[in-house]
Amino acid sequence: MQQPVTIEYLVSDETFIACCLGTDPDAVAYWKQKEQEFPQHGSIFREARELVIALHGYGKAKEIAEETAKLKALLHQPEEITITATVPVEARRNRKWHLPAAAVLILLSAITCILIFRQPSASLVMARTGVGEIKKFMLPDGSSVWLNAESRIQYRETFGQQREVTLLEGEACFDVTHDTRKPFSVTTPSGMRVLDLGTVFSVKSYSGLEEESVGVVTGEVILSRSGHQEAISLKAGEGGTINKSSGSLRLMRYSPETAAWMNGRIVLNDVSFRELQLVLRNLYHMHLVFSDPAMADCRITTAFRHGENIREILRTLEIIYGITCTVNGNTIRLKGAPCSEILKNE
Secondary structure, eight states, rough: OOOOHHHHHTOOOOOHHHHHHHHHHHHHHHHHHHHHGGGGGHHHHHHHHHHHHHHHHTTTTHHHHHHHHHHHHHTTTTEEEHHHHHHHHHTTTTEEEEEHHHHHHHHHHHHHHHHHSSOOOOEEEEOOTTTTOOOOOOOOTEEEEEEEEEEEEEESOOOSSSEEEEEEEEEEEEEEOOHHHOOOOOOOOOOOOEEESEEEEEEEOOSSEEEEEEEEEEEEEEEETTTOOOOEEEETEEEEEETTTOEEEEEEOOGGGGGGGGGGGGEEEEEEEEHHHHHHHHOOOOOOEEGGGGGGGGGEEEEEOOOHHHHHHHHHHHHOOOOOEEETEEEEEOOOOOOOOOGBBO
């Protein structure tokens, strides 16, 4: 796909329109593959599909074809054209338009008209927490979700047949009201998908970490990733991680203690200093700096209470791991010998 993935481009593409309307099996297969290749643009594909269906649903097929042809003609013109009109000379000097902008304006005008007259869909809701904030939210179906500090989720104001939540950043623990007729799923920007089968489960996805993870407290989930065939079932006490770059999936044991952050107890079990860096930033707004960048991948295990004095937390780490922590304002400088190969994250 050479063109940027935008709503404007998609709704003007004949094959995408054919895919949305189901009139061309080849187009359907092609765009299904593209959605798998670009999972980060899932919301753009979805909105463009809704607009195409809405336009055609109002019996505007002929008008759309005409406007699409005009738009495509504009898009294939040289990058800059001059539009002349019978206007005063002074005004005419400035009537030079950039084509991509003009094409987008035409298309957005059409989209605006459709949005005004079509049936309104459920608006998106974003729930979020700030630095040091851990909070519980209720979802439209009665399910609940706890968000760890500096976390964000997004969902529709009213759930339909598919109850979908997107974890945009951070860590969330879901207690789901089970309904076999309306599947509940959580997705992440990288394409990881957790399908609930009647569960309390935790999902973690940070842009600063290479891996995303899920852990099951009670019940069962199905873990998969967009564009990959592999899917696994996880039950209580089990967890899984997915590497964002390679897509590789790794199973692990999961202790409910890991989700104790909801009660204010932070348990970091066999995690990297990089993850500790993230936790201290989100809970204390403190920035951890390493004297040796390789230390970021060393593995540690520690626990502390939310709100505990930061110097006490650092003192414990110094005693256990033989490191030195120096605090200067909001910066913590961590110094120590490189960790052994056994403690490094493979």
